[in-house]
Amino acid sequence: MSTMKFCRECNNILYPKEDRDNKILLYACRNCDHQEIADNNCVYRNEIHHAVGERTQVLQDVAADPTLPRTKSVRCSVCNHGEAVFFQATSRGEEGMTLFFVCCNPNCGNRWRD
Numbered sequence: 001m002s003t004m005k006f007c008r009e010c011n012n013i014l015y016p017k018e019d020r021d022n023k024i025l026l027y028a029c030r031n032c033d034h035q036e037i038a039d040n041n042c043v044y045r046n047e048i049h050h051a052v053g054e055r056t057q058v059l060q061d062v063a064a065d066p067t068l069p070r071t072k073s074v075r076c077s078v079c080n081h082g083e084a085v086f087f088q089a090t091s092r093g094e095e096g097m098t099l100f101f102v103c104c105n106p107n108c109g110n111r112w113r114d
Contacts, residue, residue, distance in 0.1 A: 005027050005036075007029035007031065007032065007034045008034060008036075009029065009032045009034045010029060010031050010032050010034070012029055012030065012031045012032075013029075013030075014027035014028060014029055014034075014036070015027065015028060015029075015030060016028075016038070016043045017035070024037060024038070025037075025038040025041050025043070026038060062085055062087070062102045063084075063085050063102045063103065063104045063105075063106070063109065064106075065085065068085045068086070068087055069085070069086060069087075070083055070084065070085050070086075070104065071083070071084055071086055071101075074101055076103040076105065076108060076110050077110070077112065078103065078108055078110040079103065079105050079107070079108040079110065081103050081104060081105035081108060083103075083104040083105075084101040084102060084103055084104055085101070085102045085104060086099060086100065086101045086102075086114075087099075087100055088100070098113050098114070099113060099114040100112075100113050100114075101113070101114065
């Protein structure tokens with residue numbers, strides 16, 4: 001991953017710039033005319049690290065997503081609510097898709113798979 005680079009001439013930040021003729025990535029100063037060839041084509045890398053609690057919250061927020069399909073043909077085993085959101089995803093260590101349900105009761109958020 002590339003780190004922040006600074007101009008050798010005026011010490012301002014160098015910004016990524018494309019040289020379309022030579023098809024290379026440059027770092028250019030916006031204050032003076034200094035440019036240098038990038039040693040790596042990676043300009044930005046976003047690494048996301050989730051805590052265990054964050055993953056749980058994401059699944060509970062799924063119940064409020066209006067774009068996901070809902071069903072009234074299942075009942076939550078925890079609160080007996082009659083509506084759930086469902087989606088397909090791969091399960092850890094398993095091949096194929098699994099059907100997941102999330103209870104639509106805002107006080108419950110129970111999730112189960114079929």
